[in-house]
Amino acid sequence: MIKLNFTNNLAAQDMIRIVMKEKDLAEKEAIEYSINRDIYQKILEEGYASIALDIWGHDNPEREWSVLDKPIFELSLDKLKERLVEDIAEKEDVDTETAICYFLIFTMDFLGYHI
Numbered sequence: 001m002i003k004l005n006f007t008n009n010l011a012a013q014d015m016i017r018i019v020m021k022e023k024d025l026a027e028k029e030a031i032e033y034s035i036n037r038d039i040y041q042k043i044l045e046e047g048y049a050s051i052a053l054d055i056w057g058h059d060n061p062e063r064e065w066s067v068l069d070k071p072i073f074e075l076s077l078d079k080l081k082e083r084l085v086e087d088i089a090e091k092e093d094v095d096t097e098t099a100i101c102y103f104l105i106f107t108m109d110f111l112g113y114h115i
Contacts, residue, residue, distance in 0.1 A: 002082075004031075004097055006071040011056040012097070015104040017066035022111055027068060028075050031100060034107040035081040042106045043088055049102040050092070052115045056105060059114040 006012045019030035043049050057063065077085065089099035109115045 002075045002077065002085075002096055004073055004075055004100070006068065006097065009071075009097065009101065010065050010067065011053065012101050012104060013067045013071055014065035015056065015101070015108055016068060018111070018113070019104070019107060021066075027070075027073065031075060031104070032077065032081060034103040035077065035084055035100070036103075037080075037084070039103050039106045039110065040084045040088065042109075043102050044091065046106070049105060050094075052105045052109075053098075053101050056108070056115065 006016070016027055016030050019025060019033055020027060023030065023033055025033055057065065085096060085099050085103070088094075088102055089096055092099065092102065094102070105115055
């Protein structure tokens with residue numbers, strides 16, 4: 001079980017809401033959707049996840065970001081998804097929440113959003 005607190009991470013909340021809307025998923029399902037082998041490979045190959053995350057939304061700075069009703073929750077991932085997150089956290093030297101954000105930012109790219 002992973003405890004997530006995105007209270008102070010508006011970019012993460014916004015990206016989760018976008019996935020929720022695009023794929024008609026609940027919060028936890030949106031995060032799970034974003035964690036997969038293809039996105040994992042993209043994070044490693046591209047090497048700019050931290051930069052992309054830092055500038056999320058720069059293409060439309062006036063847009064009001066969507067937020068979650070409850071930005072604190074627990075997430076249970078299957079073994080593969082858990083390992084993918086752990087591996088990105090280790091390789092990128094970031095915490096679990098940031099690793100999940102890396103999956104989210106490249107999911108935005110996959111969905112056709114400018115990152």
